[in-house]
Amino acid sequence: MRVANRLFYLSIPPNIFIDGVKCASTSTSAANGWTRVIVEKPLGRDSESSAALTRSLKQYLDEDQIFRIDHYLGKELVEDLS
Numbered sequence: 001m002r003v004a005n006r007l008f009y010l011s012i013p014p015n016i017f018i019d020g021v022k023c024a025s026t027s028t029s030a031a032n033g034w035t036r037v038i039v040e041k042p043l044g045r046d047s048e049s050s051a052a053l054t055r056s057l058k059q060y061l062d063e064d065q066i067f068r069i070d071h072y073l074g075k076e077l078v079e080d081l082s
């Protein structure tokens, strides 16, 4: 079977991160290849809310599938793809 990796770039507000990650993981993950998800800051308001967000993300993904970035680091690259 052909390898088909999937990368999801979630430029969405934090209140819908988990729903987006859940869909990426449970409904649309790669059948034969890796599935990775990029999420943008803000990633919580403090260490406690950030840890809670990480726990929620890890219900659906392993740490090595999660990439945390600043919106402006990814924006130009993504715009260049479209």
Ligand SMILES: NC(=O)C1=CN([C@@H]2O[C@H](COP(=O)(O)OP(=O)(O)OC[C@H]3O[C@@H](n4cnc5c(N)ncnc54)[C@H](OP(=O)(O)O)[C@@H]3O)[C@@H](O)[C@H]2O)C=CC1
Binding pocket: 010, 011, 012, 013, 014, 016, 040, 041, 042, 071
């Ligand atoms: N200080 C910071 O760190 C800030 C970071 N950001 C980050 O920048 C990125 C873009 O922000 P911004 O342009 O303000 O984002 P928006 O709130 O305008 O929305 C971005 C995308 O999310 C979709 N979306 C929003 N709410 C819902 C929902 N309830 N259900 C389904 N889809 C939804 C929008 O869809 P649609 O186009 O249909 O509305 C749009 O495609 C985000 O990752 C955000 O977290 C943004 C502001 C400040």
Ligand SMILES: O=C1O[C@H](COP(=O)(O)O)[C@@H](O)[C@H](O)[C@H]1O
Binding pocket: 070, 071, 072, 075
């Ligand atoms: O991270 C951020 O992103 C938002 C959205 O930027 P946009 O250029 O894609 O509209 C921005 O409003 C905010 O200042 C910034 O911190």
